[in-house]
Structure formats: structure tokens, C-alpha cells
Amino acid sequence: MDFTIIAQNINLYLHGLLTTVQLVVACLLLGLCLAIPLALLAGSRNWLLRGLVFCFSYFFRGTPLLVQMFLIYYGLGQFEAVQNSVFWPILREAHWCALIAFTLNTAAYTTEILRGAIATTSHGEIEAARACGMSKFLMIRRIVLPSAFRRALPAYGNEVIFMLHGSSLASVITIVDITGAARIVYSRYYNPYEAFLTAALFYMALTFLIVFVFKRVERRWFAHLRARPE
Amino acid sequence: MFDLQGYGFSILDGALLTIEVALASLACATVLGMLGAFAKLSKSRLARTAASVYTTIIRGVPDLVMMLLIFFGGQMLVNNLTARFGYDGYIDIDPFIAGVITIGFIYGAYMTETFRGAILAVPAGQMEAGYAFGMSRGLVFRRILLPQMMRHALPGLGNNWLVLLKTTALVSVIGLDDMVRKATLAAGATRLPFTFHLVVALGFLAFTTVSVLLLRWAEQRYSVGVRRD
Numbered sequence: 001m002d003f004t005i006i007a008q009n010i011n012l013y014l015h016g017l018l019t020t021v022q023l024v025v026a027c028l029l030l031g032l033c034l035a036i037p038l039a040l041l042a043g044s045r046n047w048l049l050r051g052l053v054f055c056f057s058y059f060f061r062g063t064p065l066l067v068q069m070f071l072i073y074y075g076l077g078q079f080e081a082v083q084n085s086v087f088w089p090i091l092r093e094a095h096w097c098a099l100i101a102f103t104l105n106t107a108a109y110t111t112e113i114l115r116g117a118i119a120t121t122s123h124g125e126i127e128a129a130r131a132c133g134m135s136k137f138l139m140i141r142r143i144v145l146p147s148a149f150r151r152a153l154p155a156y157g158n159e160v161i162f163m164l165h166g167s168s169l170a171s172v173i174t175i176v177d178i179t180g181a182a183r184i185v186y187s188r189y190y191n192p193y194e195a196f197l198t199a200a201l202f203y204m205a206l207t208f209l210i211v212f213v214f215k216r217v218e219r220r221w222f223a224h225l226r227a228r229p230e
Numbered sequence: 231m232f233d234l235q236g237y238g239f240s241i242l243d244g245a246l247l248t249i250e251v252a253l254a255s256l257a258c259a260t261v262l263g264m265l266g267a268f269a270k271l272s273k274s275r276l277a278r279t280a281a282s283v284y285t286t287i288i289r290g291v292p293d294l295v296m297m298l299l300i301f302f303g304g305q306m307l308v309n310n311l312t313a314r315f316g317y318d319g320y321i322d323i324d325p326f327i328a329g330v331i332t333i334g335f336i337y338g339a340y341m342t343e344t345f346r347g348a349i350l351a352v353p354a355g356q357m358e359a360g361y362a363f364g365m366s367r368g369l370v371f372r373r374i375l376l377p378q379m380m381r382h383a384l385p386g387l388g389n390n391w392l393v394l395l396k397t398t399a400l401v402s403v404i405g406l407d408d409m410v411r412k413a414t415l416a417a418g419a420t421r422l423p424f425t426f427h428l429v430v431a432l433g434f435l436a437f438t439t440v441s442v443l444l445l446r447w448a449e450q451r452y453s454v455g456v457r458r459d
Contacts, residue, residue, distance in 0.1 A: 060440040063431040064399035067410060073433060074417060075424030165292035172294075172403055179295055192302035196295055204290035 016181030031106035039114035060108030073097035117152035157214035237416035244412030265339020284300035288339035329401035337351025
């Protein structure tokens with residue numbers, strides 16, 4: 001194996017790293033913003049709202065991310081109404097389509113995680129909030145969500161890692177992320193081991209970073225559960 | 231909207247291949263997962279370390295990168311090897327095999343964790359009783375450990391299967407004619423990409439739904455002997 005080629009093309013990988021990080025961070029933030037209201041709606045008394053959220057999350061959790069990306073990137077162009085709309089300049093771009101697909105996908109999984117966490121809020125906490133005279137909104141903001149976030153944290157950490165791994169699919173629709181960089185290097189120099197092993201190392205470093213960060217956050221959020229030093 | 235313009239059977243062919251890839255990978259992953267789980271629980275330090283390295287690496291690297299590495303890297307490896315033995319033709323690696331090996335290899339790591347937990351959930355006294363009866367290790371595994379651990383393994387196994395099923399879509403990237411690639415080809419010919427990709431999405435949804443129902447049935451079946459409160 002000869003990694004001098006990789007060293008010469010390290011800028012390509014670093015660019016790819018930037019693209020991957022941007023995509024993942026953006027879709028996670030947007031997905032979380034979508035997932036919070038959806039998770040609250042999933043517990044609503046209105047069966048229509050509940051059903052809609054269920055269908056959304058069932059579709060995006062039951063189909064491959066690759067197919068979702070194809071549906072948005074290649075699929076939407078089939079409709080003239082879309083081509084003539086103001087959104088076309090956005091929906092024509094691979095970057096935006098990948099971002100939209102990733103966002104909807106992670107929103108569906110996050111909704112499910114948060115829904116489970118919200119459903120297990122203890123009755124006493126909610127009753128206490130009501131007894132204090134909190135409005136529904138205040139109760140959700142101060143009582144339900146903070147404790148749900150805490151319970152959802154470990155599962156959400158896994159979702160972040162899955163999203164990082166899923167983002168490598170962006171390379172299939174021409175985006176030069178870490179995997180895209182590796183594919184370019186491979187097609188230029190025909191060196192599969194070096195090209196893809198380097199990409200694998202980048203992803204592994206990112207994964208360990210995510211695991212580390214989540215461990216730290218968990219330690220902080222679960223500080224009240226730790227055994228007290230004697 | 232669902233006028234498939236004669237491509238219906240082509241998609242169906244692809245769906246069949248998707249199922250084949252998924253089942254073959256599942257078999258591969260189950261065997262690897264069992265081996266991994268035993269390695270993780272083994273007394274030998276080497277086996278334990280090897281198994282942890284395996285699961286750690288798999289969890290750190292995306293499926294697609296792994297697949298490209300095994301498909302293109304394996305191709306080069308095979309050809310270098312055959313060249314060394316004096317064969318100067320070019321050998322193409324079958325994408326089916328590359329896909330199944332990759333997916334099996336990846337999900338083997340997840341299965342390792344599932345099976346490890348399931349094995350630990352079976353009380354050690356059960357196995358000891360088996361040995362006390364003079365059963366061989368194979369017999370203890372088959373008659374005592376396996377039936378009891380399956381109940382604990384099934385929920386995790388089911389989740390892994392659902393994720394594995396969706397991962398098979400990646401084999402289209404290395405040129406295997408699965409459902410996704412057939413749809414891409416049909417979409418190119420008919421200029422109806424949304425229709426065809428939607429059909430594929432619905433196909434995956436159907437597979438998922440059937441799997442969930444089967445898994446629920448299996449879970450009930452394996453918990454027959456357990457009292458529920």
C-alpha cells in the first residue's frame with residue numbers, strides 16, 4: 001500500500017470532510033426541529049394527527065434512505081408543476097435534495113425516539129406541573145421535554161451515528177463528501193485500499209468523536225443519578 | 231400513476247433478488263454473529279480482543295464505504311493473487327457475492343452484540359445441568375442454549391433484520407440488478423422516475439410490514455413457556 005497518493009490528495013478528503021460535517025449537522029438540527037412538534041403530535045388525542053405522524057414515520061423508517069433520496073432528487077423532476085415552481089432551483093441541486101432526504105429521514109427516527117421518551121414521562125411530574133397551574137405550553141417546555149430529552153439521549157446518540165453513516169449515500173448523487181472524495185481518488189488512481197481505507201478512517205474518527213461527546217453530555221445530564229462519592 | 235409501462239415484471243425480478251440478497255446476508259450475519267458472540271464470551275483473550283476490534287470497526291465505518299472497499303478492493307486482491315499464480319486473465323468479482331459478504335460482515339457485528347446479550351440471559355445452571363447429564367457441547371448448544379436464548383435474541387434480531395433489509399438497497403450502487411437498480415433503469419427509459427422509485431419504496435414497505443408481522447408471531451411462539459403478568 002502506498003499512501004503518498006492520499007497525502008497528495010488530502011485536500012480533496014478535507015473538503016469532503018467539511019461537506020459531510022455540514023450535511024450531517026444541518027440535517028440533524030433541522031430534523032430535530034421537525035421531530036419535536038411531530039413527537040408531541042404523536043401523543044395527541046386527535047386520531048387524524050396521530051395517524052398522519054404515524055404514516056410519515058412509518059414511510060421514512062420503512063424504506064431505504066437511498067430510495068428516499070432518489071425519490072426527491074430524480075423523482076420530483078417528473079412533475080411539471082415542480083419544474084415550473086419557485087422551488088425548482090433548490091430541488092434541482094443534489095446538495096439540497098440530499099439535505100431534504102436526510103432531514104426527513106432523521107426526523108422520522110427522532111420522532112419515534114422522542115415519542116417513546118415522552119410517553120414514559122411519569123404521571124406525578126405532569127400532575128405536579130398541573131397542580132402548580134402551569135399552562136400546557138409551559139408544562140411541555142419546562143417539564144415534559146427536558147426529562148424526555150434526557151431519556152432519549154442514548155438512543156439519539158445512536159441516531160446521530162447512523163446519520164453520519166447514512167450521509168455517505170450523498171456520494172451516490174454526485175456530492176463530494178468523504179466517500180465521494182474516496183471514489184474520485186479511486187477512479188483516478190485505481191487504488192481501492194488506500195482510497196476507501198482513508199475514508200473509513202475519517203468516518204471512524206468522527207464516530208469516536210460523537211461517542212465521546214455523547215458520553216460527556218450523558219455524564220452531565222445524568223449527574224443526579226451518579227453514586228455520590230463517600 | 232402506477233402505469234408501469236411493461237416494467238412491472240422487471241421490478242418484480244429485482245424484488246426477488248433483493249429478497250435473495252437479504253436472506254443470504256442474514257444467514258451470513260447470523261453465523262458471524264454467533265461466532266462473534268462466543269468469541270466475546272470466550273476465555274481466550276485473543277478471541278475477545280479480535281471480536282471487540284471487529285464490532286468496533288464495523289460500528290465506525292459506513293456500510294457504503296465498507297461495500298466499496300470489499301467490492302473494489304476484493305477485486306484487486308483476487309486478481310493480484312491469481313496473477314501471482316500465473317493466471318493472466320481478469321476475474322470479475324460477482325457483485326452478488328460482494329454484496330452478501332459485505333452486508334453479512336456488517337450485520338454480523340450487530341448480531342454479535344444481540345447474541346452476546348441473549349446468551350448471557352440464559353442462566354448458567356441450565357448449561358451446567360446439560361453437562362451434568364453428559365451432553366456434548368454441541369448438544370448443549372442445540373438443545374439447551376439455542377431454544378432459550380432465541381427468546382431474548384428475537385427482538386434484537388428482528389431490528390437488525392429490518393435495518394439489513396433496507397441496507398440491501400446499497401447493492402444497486404455496485405451494479406447488482408436489485409429492485410432499486412431495476413427501477414433506476416426503468417425510470418431512465420420511461421422518464422417516470424418518481425413513479426418507479428415510489429413503487430420500490432412501497433415494495434420495501436411491504437417487506438417491512440410482512441417482517442414485522444412474522445416477527446411478532448415468532449416472538450409469541452418463543453415466549454410460550456414464559457408467564458406474562
